[in-house]
Amino acid sequence: MSSQPIRVLVAKPGLDGHDRGAKVIARALRDAGMEVIYTGLRQTPEMIVNAALQEDVQVIGLSILSGAHNAIVPRVMELLREKDMTDVRVIVGGTIPDQDAESMKRDGVAAVFQPGASLDGIVQFIRAGVGAKS
Amino acid sequence: MAKVPSAERTFTTISGVPVEPLYGPEDIGDLALPEPGDFPYTRGIHRSMYRGKLWTMRQFAGFATPEETNLRYHYLLEQGQNGLSVAFDLPTLMGYDADSPVAEGEVGKCGASICSLQDMEILLRGIPLGEISISMTINSPAAVIWAMYLAVAEQQGVDWARLSGTLQNDILKEYIAQKEYIFPPRPSMRLVTDTIEFGARHTPRFNPISISGYHIREAGSTAVQELAFTLRDGIEYVEWALERGLGVDEFAPRLSFFFNAHNDFFEEIAKYRASRALWATIMRDRFGAQEERSWKLRFHAQTAGCSLTWQQPFNNVVRTTLQALAAVLGGCQSLHTNSLDEAYALPSEHAVTLALRTQQVIAHESGLAAVADPLGGSYFLERLTLDTEAAARDYIRRIDEMGGMIAAIENGFPQREIADASYTYQRAVESGEKIIVGVNGFASEEHERIDILQIDRSAHDLQVEKLRRLRESRNNSRVNAALHALRRAAEGRDNTMPFLLDAVRAYATLGEICDALRDVFGSHREAALV
Numbered sequence A: 001m002s003s004q005p006i007r008v009l010v011a012k013p014g015l016d017g018h019d020r021g022a023k024v025i026a027r028a029l030r031d032a033g034m035e036v037i038y039t040g041l042r043q044t045p046e047m048i049v050n051a052a053l054q055e056d057v058q059v060i061g062l063s064i065l066s067g068a069h070n071a072i073v074p075r076v077m078e079l080l081r082e083k084d085m086t087d088v089r090v091i092v093g094g095t096i097p098d099q100d101a102e103s104m105k106r107d108g109v110a111a112v113f114q115p116g117a118s119l120d121g122i123v124q125f126i127r128a129g130v131g132a133k134s
Numbered sequence B: 001m002a003k004v005p006s007a008e009r010t011f012t013t014i015s016g017v018p019v020e021p022l023y024g025p026e027d028i029g030d031l032a033l034p035e036p037g038d039f040p041y042t043r044g045i046h047r048s049m050y051r052g053k054l055w056t057m058r059q060f061a062g063f064a065t066p067e068e069t070n071l072r073y074h075y076l077l078e079q080g081q082n083g084l085s086v087a088f089d090l091p092t093l094m095g096y097d098a099d100s101p102v103a104e105g106e107v108g109k110c111g112a113s114i115c116s117l118q119d120m121e122i123l124l125r126g127i128p129l130g131e132i133s134i135s136m137t138i139n140s141p142a143a144v145i146w147a148m149y150l151a152v153a154e155q156q157g158v159d160w161a162r163l164s165g166t167l168q169n170d171i172l173k174e175y176i177a178q179k180e181y182i183f184p185p186r187p188s189m190r191l192v193t194d195t196i197e198f199g200a201r202h203t204p205r206f207n208p209i210s211i212s213g214y215h216i217r218e219a220g221s222t223a224v225q226e227l228a229f230t231l232r233d234g235i236e237y238v239e240w241a242l243e244r245g246l247g248v249d250e251f252a253p254r255l256s257f258f259f260n261a262h263n264d265f266f267e268e269i270a271k272y273r274a275s276r277a278l279w280a281t282i283m284r285d286r287f288g289a290q291e292e293r294s295w296k297l298r299f300h301a302q303t304a305g306c307s308l309t310w311q312q313p314f315n316n317v318v319r320t321t322l323q324a325l326a327a328v329l330g331g332c333q334s335l336h337t338n339s340l341d342e343a344y345a346l347p348s349e350h351a352v353t354l355a356l357r358t359q360q361v362i363a364h365e366s367g368l369a370a371v372a373d374p375l376g377g378s379y380f381l382e383r384l385t386l387d388t389e390a391a392a393r394d395y396i397r398r399i400d401e402m403g404g405m406i407a408a409i410e411n412g413f414p415q416r417e418i419a420d421a422s423y424t425y426q427r428a429v430e431s432g433e434k435i436i437v438g439v440n441g442f443a444s445e446e447h448e449r450i451d452i453l454q455i456d457r458s459a460h461d462l463q464v465e466k467l468r469r470l471r472e473s474r475n476n477s478r479v480n481a482a483l484h485a486l487r488r489a490a491e492g493r494d495n496t497m498p499f500l501l502d503a504v505r506a507y508a509t510l511g512e513i514c515d516a517l518r519d520v521f522g523s524h525r526e527a528a529l530v
Helices: A020-031 A045-055 A069-082 A098-106 A119-133 B066-078 B117-123 B142-156 B172-178 B185-202 B214-218 B223-244 B248-254 B265-286 B315-329 B349-365 B379-402 B405-410 B413-430 B458-473 B476-491 B497-505 B510-521
Strands: A007-011 A035-038 A059-064 A089-094 A111-113 B083-087 B133-137 B165-167 B209-212 B255-261 B299-303 B334-336
Touching (some): A007 A020, A007 A045, A020 A035, A020 A059, A020 A089, A020 A119, A020 B413, A059 A069, A059 A119, A069 A089, A069 A098, A089 A119, A111 A119, A119 B413, B066 B083, B066 B349, B117 B458, B133 B142, B142 B165, B142 B185, B142 B497, B142 B510, B172 B214, B172 B223, B172 B405, B172 B413, B185 B209, B185 B248, B209 B223, B214 B223, B214 B255, B223 B255, B223 B379, B223 B413, B248 B255, B265 B299, B265 B315, B265 B379, B299 B315, B315 B334, B476 B497, B497 B510
Parallel strands (some): A007 A059, B083 B133, B209 B255, B299 B334
16 A cells, blocks of 8 residues: 555535435545545536546545435446546445445446445545556 | 453443443432423423424435335334334435436435335325325425425415424534535524425424434444534524524424434433533523423434444344333334344335334333333433533533534534544444444354345336426426526515415426526535545
């Protein structure tokens, strides 16, 4: 692992305003020594991918509780491929049914954290994944 | 296995309030405890409580199209539910039509899509609005949706004076917690005040607002924060209505409240009891309300969605039952019980039936409905009620000192308090200090699978097609004239309700109406703070 802190973009896509989870995760990652950029609410996939590019992050965390993940997540993955940013790891958190989580992973999403996932588990996953890549 | 509690372990409520091992007479001193039905109503707003009338069993429901949701309503009424509660999808809640690009992927997902009066007609088809009370969970565009509902009542030939139900219409808690806002706070407050004024004149049995702590709690607040921020929001609405020139007793009896029913049994009951005592005192002493009806806090309760677990979903039935018991023992006027599958998706018909049956078992089998405030006089509960009242009063005073709730929101005060509380709680779960059965204690390897409701894209396609036909068939010059008049009214000081009614009767869509208001009022954005 490099000594540079891991940079993470925590994003809230779509119309959903439920930001409790995004804020808790952002704080937990920050407490774990990562540099966290939080986008705020109502971001389009284009805005999120642009922010990831500008901020030069290694990880994008998408928090979605509205059921709109099947429209949003594939679009984010498509934009990352278009912009040659497939080295950015995407993780998704929220109310994501198992079958949707599986199809997201086939589309390149690194992990889907469903309700009840532990903060430490998420921190460990990001550290291991980014460490392995760098 | 769970850890064995050690002697040093401190016991706290789920909100982090320390709890003593035992309470006795010294904890309540010479506490005077007026009877249920007597000021300040700590023990309930009615002397006979549920003997006189059971609470209204009102399951929040809505998904996909108004056509499908209407079928669910008829099903729920057939199962013995006695009031309806409409859930709208996110585009509707945010004032966008189903064919807006920002609605992509969201149509019908977390509620019913309502784009015009035509959809409201379908949603309420076959439901006699003079008899069935309707609650509508809508906030930023509440005045528009209410106008649609009032227009359907007109079509049914029901006098507005007979209508009963509730509009959530609580914009302050959107800035504080749920974040479904469209316009900046002040023009939003003007719209809310328009509905309160219009309601005071035309719909004497309808609650134009449901001042809501539910979402504040779901966002991670403590019980005291939920209570204090909600009551302080209530004070803000009262002040705006008085400023408008209404007499306090003209509108105060129709202010209603909505609280969460969370896990911590006694803390929740204390919260409801404290809420009544605080509000009665605020209305009588701070605002000089003369009528008893203005002093009485009436509330709806919903069990805590955020307490439901994905793991071992059948445990959610037990959690919901305990939470519902707290709401009933706390004297709620209506209740929604969550379904076991709601950590996954909107509830299936089977799951929502079980949730309704839970209330029916409590009402008809447990014996709880026979006695008013059966826990009144408990040393622990009375002490907790007094402490909750005092802690909430302190928060209310701090917000008063900041210049009121809008100033506090603009400073980010309630938002920060809630974010801190939710992080503290999550850390306590992480460390095992707080146990969630099936998640960080008593977990099982096997993942129980349940059937969940799926909303496919056909809802989106149907809504878009209906909008296309509507825009072709309606009188568009009438629509434009109504929207123009609405803009003028919004720029001025007139009550917007008559203009909104004209616009919806002309079949202007929700998106068109909200766009007209966005032009005048602007859009709200909050700073992205963690």
